[in-house]
Amino acid sequence: MLTIPATIAEAMIAHARELAPHECCGILGGTHGDVSAHYRITNILATLSEDELERFDAPKLSDLKQLSPEERADIAFQMDSQEMGKALRDIREKELMLQAFYHSHTMSPARPSQTDITIAMEFEGYREKLNLPEPLHIIISLLDAASPDIRAYRIHNGEATEVPITRS
Ligand SMILES: [Zn+2]
Numbered sequence: 135m136l137t138i139p140a141t142i143a144e145a146m147i148a149h150a151r152e153l154a155p156h157e158c159c160g161i162l163g164g165t166h167g168d169v170s171a172h173y174r175i176t177n178i179l180a181t182l183s184e185d186e187l188e189r190f191d192a193p194k195l196s197d198l199k200q201l202s203p204e205e206r207a208d209i210a211f212q213m214d215s216q217e218m219g220k221a222l223r224d225i226r227e228k229e230l231m232l233q234a235f236y237h238s239h240t241m242s243p244a245r246p247s248q249t250d251i252t253i254a255m256e257f258e259g260y261r262e263k264l265n266l267p268e269p270l271h272i273i274i275s276l277l278d279a280a281s282p283d284i285r286a287y288r289i290h291n292g293e294a295t296e297v298p299i300t301r302s
Contacts, residue, residue: 135167136234136270136286137300142172147282149174150238150274157211159237161218162272163225168302169233173221176214177237210249211237222266234286236272244275244285246294254289270297 138146142162149158156177163171213235225232235257237250246254254271261268271294275283287294 135298135300136169136272137167137302138162138169138284139302142169143284143301145172146236146272146274146284150240150276150282153177153238154240154276157238157240158274159211159213159235161213161221161225161232161269162234162236163221163228163230164233165230167233171225171228171230173217173224175217175221177211178214179210179212210247212253222264232266232269234270234272236274238274238276240276242275243277244273244283246271246273246287246289251289251292251294254294255292258290272299 146160149160152158157179158174159177160175161173162169163173222232235254239245239247250271250273258268268288268290270286271289272284272286275285277283284299286297286299288297289295
């Protein structure tokens with residue numbers, strides 16, 4: 135289970151709304167499933183080269199190549215690695231732990247896409263070298279604009295399992 139203070143949940147929704155129709159992304163820190171720190175991270179997908187896009191699953195890749203950088207950012211995300219490093223250092227300095235990564239879906243439900251699962255599995259491949267705990271993956275869906283949906287998942291061995299969220 136993951137507990138998110140209402141102020142942080144509202145800040146994540148505000149971030150998603152500000153960036154829409156682009157996807158926003160960020161990091162949550164805390165202790166033992168209690169979130170207490172929120173970091174907005176820049177979505178750099180719009181600046182990736184064609185080679186870097188090869189990581190994306192085939193059906194989505196063919197779509198991505200036909201899109202402008204701005205359009206690409208509407209349907210996927212990648213966190214700026216420097217900002218990510220800075221947020222993770224701040225989490226350590228506060229004696230907190232990484233709890234979750236989040237991103238928004240502006241036009242689809244709060245469920246991981248195949249690309250989301252691919253990105254999460256890539257991160258799993260080098261996470262231990264970074265000495266980080268396994269993060270949950272949160273998706274904020276703006277599909278119902280009046281009432282955004284926030285859901286968390288554990289992504290393990292290519293499978294996403296929902297983890298309940300409590301707002302405190
Ligand atoms: Zn996604």
